[in-house]
Amino acid sequence: MERVSYPQAHSVSHIVAEHFRSHAELAGIDADLPDAATIEKIIDAAFWTSLRHEEGRAPTISLAYLPPTAAGTALLVERPLGLDPTTLTKLAPAVERPGIHLGIWKNGDGLSVWGATRSIPPLCFVLEVIEPGLLVIKHRRADPDGKFANVVVLEGDQVKIVDPQGTLDSKCPDFVATLLGIGDSESVLLPLALSMRAHKHGGSLLVVPHESPWRKSIVSVPYAVAPPFSKLGDLVRNGGEHDETFKNAIDAIAGLTAVDGAVVLSDRWDVLAFGAKIGRSQSGPFVEDVLVREPIRGHTPVKMPASELGGTRHLSAAQFIHEQRDALALVASQDGRFTVFGWSPRAQLVHAYRVEALLL
Template identity: 50%
Template sequence: MTSNSTYQAARITAPLLEKYFEQYLLDANPKADIPANFPKEAFIEHIIDAAFWASLRTEEGRSPKISIAFLSPEQAEHPLLFGNKLRLNPKNLTKLAPGVEGAGIHLGVWYDDHGLFIWGTTLAIPNFCFVLDVSEPALLVIKHRRLCGFGKYTNVAILKGDEIKIVNENSAYLPDSPQILNHLLGLNTNLKKTETINVMIQLAVGMRNHKRGGIILIVPKSNNEWKKSIIHPIQYFLKPAFKNLSDLIIEYDSEVNETLWESKVKKEIDGIAGLSAIDGAVILNDRYELIAFGTKITRMASERHIEKLAFIEPVIGGEVREVFASEIGGTRHLSAAQFIYDQKDAIALVASQDGHFTVFSWSPERGMVQCHKIDTLLI
């Protein structure tokens, strides 16, 4: 297949993405489910080019939101099959977009002697399946389904117009990287659904989705030192702590109806994430018991103001750099950074109204707060 793409980012990223998926499948756990085939460079370039130009079109005044999955109909579970093959081009993608905007619906794309074609839709795809999401005009996200099959897909690259961000997995190997970063990068392939770090990712996605901004502080259940960094009285203090999410995680076993369990977990997570839209921080303990919301952060009397921190974005070119705390954002980010500076056993998740998302944690090796900007991994 020869390339005739006109979107420059497609030509630049296609060889990098082919190499990524090829290596990822070579490193995959041999005991895992048989993964999907990955597209070759020319196919990747064609998919990106068609999706980009489709994203700039409108159908009945609305920009398309599409999820394209590269797999054959035989690899899909209960697929919806079109009677006629539709060639993969911007026109066909735009026409189909209104009918496939629902969450979890993928347009299935495969190839024949004439090139790539759209064969239908599917709700289920194999592990590591190549997926491209059109999120908004000129914003494309290349990702794959994570091994555990639950929750956020693993992002590989983000293309926004002429801006290219390739996720850098090596970011997870930096000293004291928080576990949420490892999982978002797809490195914890044996992670179970009940692992609390998976729940943390779903909380992050929920916070980002409500687009109001917010803070969730995750504190140790074993002590109450965190109270020294909160203004009292706490207006929305829960007594006893709300344990619905924690109980669901504990109760999970092989006998459970997974679809029903996932639905209940999502409902609880969305409820907690929604509380972060209220002015002030949500406080959870590390068992995911909800303690309070709408809380105000303050500096501990015995501690200094935070001055500098380590700033990291897990993309190629996003190396660690020390910055002044005042450079990372507004009051919300600065107060979260101060909280972690005072409460080194805690983690802070911070969402901005503009979609930016950061995770604050303490790095014993660096002796300072570290700030991971992870919105690239959450889109």
């Protein structure tokens, strides 16, 4: 019996193909790019794979479209395997660790799995199965150690196409621009955000200028850090962003965000406090409205009362940025949502950027 096609695979395939074509042309890269029909086949196979189970577990896999000759030192199977849900589900346990991709390439009139690799070139088409019904199309950036750039998020019948232009036009914080693949690679906030999101407790992180009067907007600091914890800052200052100690420092600080209250981190990456309770200063005004943005095609920014943003963390973060306008606030929700708060001098308003689609 022929499998029913996943409708969103067809609807988004031409948009994705054009994205990769235009980016390759802009970057001057001679990349092995899939056409729309190929993209549709890969999405369809991945979607139906995501709904299956192997030994009681849903598959989490990454598929990369490239020939074996472009994959460096790779594991090659003797005979190509079919690109179908049965095969992909059986292979999933072997490649579920981060950084391992199943290689997909042309085989006659169809597509097949030729093996697995950790090495893929810039702008290589990658589709990652995150959980049942949730797929992310992405590509590797120029930095081989950096996070991949997300292109499209498909979740059931929902399609979110990443569209950076409107967000960039809003003069967004540098960190948000980094998530969109613009500007210098951010070596600290990105892994912190990923680690905050990974612990699933929810949390808040305030990044403040090292000499700012941030305490004016804090009601209490049950866990002040004295002297400031400088392990992460020392590693950054000494160029140690790529060793295991850096990851441990990131995870340690992200873990502090799970404590009720906020972590206060200086822009020199030193921990100043955690568990900090945010409140309005005596002379400061209440935050009333916030402009909510999402870097997704078709999204219209919405101005809403700060009280309707979500829970206490979101309202507190908005209040803090309303007073501490040189600061940045990152808020992770238990349900996976992630919001970056920053002040917009042009709009004279707190902007809330919902960026979870960029962190998958």
